[in-house]
Amino acid sequence: MGDKRFPPPLAMNPKDQCRIAYNAYVAAGGHSAYATTFYTRVRDLYVVCGKALNAPSQKAAEDVAMRNCQGGLKKWRLNTASGGCAIAASK
Structure with missing residues (x-):
């Protein structure tokens, strides 16, 4: 499962x-x-969620996953009480 930062x-x-x-x-x-x-x-x-699979590095995967998640918030014009997206897990 990799580095789990919080339970999604x-x-x-x-x-x-x-x-x-x-x-x-x-x-x-x-x-x-x-x-x-x-x-x-x-x-x-x-x-709202986002993923990145089989990237060249863990940092690159985290960047793409965050962009995908934030893109979903913009696409559907959503505001969250919790403040947006965060990396839940990466490896």
């Missing part, structure tokens, strides 16, 4: 896009990262 909020539904992205991160063999927004039950009704 994952839905119980196996078809959830963030669960699929996290499972792909876990299964990847090379440098990979998974970024997500924090989930605040009271204020946020959604979780």
